[in-house]
Amino acid sequence: MDNILVELKNINKVFAGNKVIDDVNLKMKKGDFVTFLGPSGCGKTTLLRTVAGFYEPDFGEVIINGKNVENLPPYKRNTPMVFQEYALFPYMTVFDNVAYGLNIQKENKAVIKERVEKVLELMQLSNLKDRYPNQMSGGQQQRVAIARALVMNPDVLLLDEPLSNLDAKLREQVRVELRLIQKKLGLTMIYVTHDQQEALAMSDMIVVINKGLIHQCGSPTDIYFRPKTKFVADFIGTTNFVEGSVKDRTGSEVQVDYEGSILNVISDEPIKINEKSVISIRPESIKLSKKNKSGTAISLKGIIKHSMFLGEKVRYLVVDEYKKEWIVDSFDSGKEILSGEVIVNIDKDKPHLIYER
Ligand SMILES: Nc1ncnc2c1ncn2[C@@H]1O[C@H](COP(=O)(O)OP(=O)(O)O)[C@@H](O)[C@H]1O
Ligand SMILES: [Mg+2]
Secondary structure, X not given: OOOEEEXXXXXXXXXXXXXXXXXXXXXXXXOOEEEEEXXXXXXXXXXXXXXXXXXXXXXXXXXXXXXXXXXXOHHHOOOOEEOOOOOOOOOOOHHHHHHHXXXXXXXXXXXXXXXXXXXXXXXXXXXXXXXXXHHOOHHHHHHHHHHHHHOOOOOOEXXXXXXXXXXXXXXXXXXXXXXXXXXXXXXXXXXXEOOHHHHHHHOOEEEEEEOOEEEEEEOHHHHHHOOOOHHHHHHOOOOEEEEEEEEEEEOOEEEEEEOOEEEEEEOOOOOOOOOEEEEEEOHHHEEEEOOOOOOOOEEEEEEEEEEEEOOOOEEEEEEEOOOOEEEEEEOOOOOOOOOOEEEEEEOOOOOEEEOOO
């Protein structure tokens, strides 16, 4: 693959006898927004700090711009990091906070002024340049922290859950801004979050991590529609798992038996006839109806156990004739909310086979 800016080769890290990073291999392209996504404690921060140079891997290599950076301390890697808790200098103005790194490098004063002012404008902070951190909101302080990293013209910008301390509305707004700036400047970014929505909304590539292991690396649509493991399917949004055995397969068309009904699944995985398989079916790929519908993959009789009106959708809990529970999302929430007996119709082409060995 061309254009690789950051490469991690066989990275392993052990803390107090626990393997926190388990043989991570990863290639990140120049100009990409890459997200490390996983539950709290899975090793995201440790991996990011390893790229930044704050941690040494016990084994493995970090390669940036084709060079092993083993012997470079963090400040020489040109990979500044933005933290959840901003970490601004409290006794410095916004301008001085942003200028700090350039001052350390003993840049020419006029150059510093020009570069800082340009970044402040980009981050919409020009009118706050004389303020001190305690005179600003959390969102503004985080913008300063990002500006302070950007002004260094980083090769890679590293961000560790930078929006977690902001309230939901603001978080969404800063997400959009950050992505626009990243695209405009062609920046390479590695972004850490435990928030699936955030990862889906912002990334070119998502790296899903659990217990120090990479489960999957792919585009947001890959990760959502074609999860490689049960963990990924379950962690990214909500899903229904169906277990069945493979009845037949012709090339990539696989037929899976669920209680005598056949689910047609497209899959290139090397699964064989009679093997057990797990199928993931998203709640929005299921339609409830009162009468039989045609053109569905399978139809099952069910009873609605619970319904929740959530604004843009209604979420139903339905028990089918084999006592299996299904989560179903209906986006016709303006219509009547169903109750009682229903038919559970699974959309064709939507079920996804998970092959885990
Ligand atoms: N400096 C450290 N010393 C010992 N254990 C650590 C240290 N840093 C992290 N850990 C442990 O490593 C695991 C991964 O932590 P971390 O990378 O911070 O996870 P995440 O950022 O995904 O929440 C956790 O079990 C954590 O307790
Ligand atoms: Mg962390």
